[in-house]
Amino acid sequence: MLFNSLIFLFVFLPITLLGWYTIKGQSYRLLWITILSLVFYAYWNWMFIGLLLLSIGIDYYCGLRITRHVNTDNKLAKKWMITSIISNLLILGFFKYCDFFIKSVNLLSFLPSEISYLNIILPVGISFYTFQSMSYSIDLYRGDAKPANSFLTFSAYVTLFPQMIAGPIVRYKSIAEQINNISKTINWNLFKKGLFYLAIGLFRKVIIADNFAKVADPFFDTFLHFDHAFIISWLGLLSYTFQIYFDFSAYSEMAIGLGLMLGFKFPVNFNSPYRAVSFSDFWTRWHITLSEFLRDNLYIPLGGNRNGNINTYKFLLITMLLGGLWHGASWMFIIWGLLHGIYLTIERLIFGKIKKRNFIYSSLVFFFVCITWIFFRSPNMDTAIGIVKSCFLFNGIESLVPTYELLSIKCLPTFTSYIPFKHIAAITLGLFTVMIIPNTNVLIERYNVHNKSIWVPIIIVIFIVDVLFCFKNSPFIYFQF
Numbered sequence: 001m002l003f004n005s006l007i008f009l010f011v012f013l014p015i016t017l018l019g020w021y022t023i024k025g026q027s028y029r030l031l032w033i034t035i036l037s038l039v040f041y042a043y044w045n046w047m048f049i050g051l052l053l054l055s056i057g058i059d060y061y062c063g064l065r066i067t068r069h070v071n072t073d074n075k076l077a078k079k080w081m082i083t084s085i086i087s088n089l090l091i092l093g094f095f096k097y098c099d100f101f102i103k104s105v106n107l108l109s110f111l112p113s114e115i116s117y118l119n120i121i122l123p124v125g126i127s128f129y130t131f132q133s134m135s136y137s138i139d140l141y142r143g144d145a146k147p148a149n150s151f152l153t154f155s156a157y158v159t160l161f162p163q164m165i166a167g168p169i170v171r172y173k174s175i176a177e178q179i180n181n182i183s184k185t186i187n188w189n190l191f192k193k194g195l196f197y198l199a200i201g202l203f204r205k206v207i208i209a210d211n212f213a214k215v216a217d218p219f220f221d222t223f224l225h226f227d228h229a230f231i232i233s234w235l236g237l238l239s240y241t242f243q244i245y246f247d248f249s250a251y252s253e254m255a256i257g258l259g260l261m262l263g264f265k266f267p268v269n270f271n272s273p274y275r276a277v278s279f280s281d282f283w284t285r286w287h288i289t290l291s292e293f294l295r296d297n298l299y300i301p302l303g304g305n306r307n308g309n310i311n312t313y314k315f316l317l318i319t320m321l322l323g324g325l326w327h328g329a330s331w332m333f334i335i336w337g338l339l340h341g342i343y344l345t346i347e348r349l350i351f352g353k354i355k356k357r358n359f360i361y362s363s364l365v366f367f368f369v370c371i372t373w374i375f376f377r378s379p380n381m382d383t384a385i386g387i388v389k390s391c392f393l394f395n396g397i398e399s400l401v402p403t404y405e406l407l408s409i410k411c412l413p414t415f416t417s418y419i420p421f422k423h424i425a426a427i428t429l430g431l432f433t434v435m436i437i438p439n440t441n442v443l444i445e446r447y448n449v450h451n452k453s454i455w456v457p458i459i460i461v462i463f464i465v466d467v468l469f470c471f472k473n474s475p476f477i478y479f480q481f
Contacts, residue, residue, distance in 0.1 A: 001043040003254045004205050004466075005473045012040065013258075016161075020262060021186055029182055030156040033262070037159035041125070048123040051091065052159070058087045059133040060154045066140045067147045077141055084137035088130045095120055096127065100329030125165035127326055127481050131293060133158050136172045138297060145173035153179055162258035166251050166478040168269035168289040175264065183263045190260045193444055196455065197257025199462040200440050205250035205476070206469040209243050212430070213474070215423060216240035216377070223383045233390035235423055240377050241370050242430035244477055245274065248287070251476045253440050268441060274434045276365055277358065278351070279343040294323050313349070317341040327376075327481050332384065336376045343368060 001008050016036045023029050042049050062084035069077040099117050106114045136154070139145035148154035154172075157179055163170055219228075219236030228236070252270040259266040273285035283291045302315040317338070324337015351361075371388070378384035389395055438446065447455070 001040050002473050002475060003251070003258075004202060004470050004476075006467070006470055009467065009470065012036070017261065024184075026182060027150075027152060030152050030179070033161075034152065034156045034159055037156075037161040037164060040161040041159070041164065044124050045121070051095075051123055051126075052129060053155075055088060055091060055130055055133050056155050056158050057151075059084050059137050059158075060148070060151050062087075062137045063140050063147055063154070066137060070141060070143070081137050081141040084134055088134040092126060092130045095123055097325075097329045104331075122480075124479055128167050128169060129158055129164055131290075132163075132169050132171075135169070135293065135297070139171060139173050145171070146176060148172070148176070149180060160259075160264070162255045162262070162264075163266060166255075166476055166481070167287070168252065168255060168267050169293050170266055170289070174267060178264050187263055190263060190265075192456070192459075194257040194260030194262075195459050195463075196444060197253045197260065197440060199257075199459050199466060200443075201250040201253030201257060202466040202470075203250075203462055204246045204253070206466055206472075208430070209246035209250055210469070210472065210474050212239045212243035212246065212426070216243045220377050220383065220387075221379065223378075223386055228387075228390050229395040230390060230393050233387055233395075235427065237370055237374060237387065237391060238427050238430075239423075241373050242427070242434070244373065244377075245434055246430075247477045249439075251478060270439075271441065272434065272439045274366055274369070275362070276369075277362055279340065279347050279365055279368075282365060282369060283340075283344075290323070290326075294319050298322060309349075313345045316344050316348070320344065332375045332378055332381070335384075336372050339368075339372045339375065 001012060003009075016033070019032045019036070020029060023032050038049055038052075041052060062080045065080040066077045066084075069080070098120055102115045102117055136145065136148075136157075140147060148157065157170075157172055157175065158164070160170075216236060216239040219232075219239065223236075249270045252268075256266050256268070267289055269288050271285040271288065273282050276282035276285055299315055299319040302318065303311050304315060305312045318341075320337045320341030321334060322337070324333045324335070324340070327333045327336070371391070374387045374391070375384050378387065386395075
């Protein structure tokens, strides 16, 4: 089920909230939210409910064994922690990477006949809920979290619908106290703040991101069929650069908002990443919870920066490669991750840690992040190479008039339709928004949204505008990961 669908906004969400705040008893409320979260997940494909429950069952049992042995037999506790990790990675690997592995073997091997594909359907959200469920076992082993009170408590934690499909990846230690001490009444300050997050996130998705997609999608999907040169290539690339920014920030904000409406405070997952002062700063702002997960459970265990510069660079590259692979079973994602690993390595090698904003360097960071999106979005290597060549003037530079005539054929963002050269206006507006305007987190705190009643009608107006555009039901980009 999509957050930007009418059935979610006007059927699922009201029913969920009504039951959540009227049902008495901790266990009954946890049971309610677990069942409704499973319904939310099953709306996409009920057949994968069993897989989700299997992952939950494995990690809950492993958690029990870890808790039992962690203080008496550390080696046995570690075995159960490894069992949890291997089980989750096997589930994730089979469904997400099996056909990718077969395809790679077929391309690289000299076998007399190709291996047949399994044509496995990728369960939505599997990358998120397996990492979240697995992190429970890891944190128990390290002593960073206390065990869940019951299987129901753990199930509610993993399946909690606002963050189950596309994050944030919520560590159990950060939400355990909230689950164990659910408020019996509505906290209206949190609820109003949640509504504001929900309305702004929905606006970013249906009004901004989906309109940039109308240019970005045909540009990338049909690039090889047209002879695009410099200007149109950059307009297409920047369209995707802003599409993924507003799409992912929208989901992150809506997840936080829905959590607040239920009384839960989720960690911030998105913090104006295009304003990053460095590449390392970018990764403290983009998909923050994934970055922290990879840092704590991959980069630091590998050795981090403790074993000399050469090993540090090697561990950075490995972490970013696997971070890229986590996003999807494609060499394009691996190249995307590798490029970021190279950026981070060169930055650390030449510049060290950069803390203060330098306009020139920050602009270079934004420029090279844009280049990586080419590989992230392109359907194949030929398209990616073609776009890179166009963006670096290998295909020449076209005149302005034919470019805008061609762009006008596409479904350009309707919210700037009254402006001449409307897509340039949309790009400029997008750039101004991501670089200058305070993000939603700052706006909420700066203007005291949850305390001042003047924001209520503003939220209502924004929400009404959002609903008018909620008929396409376009999925969020990160749903496919």
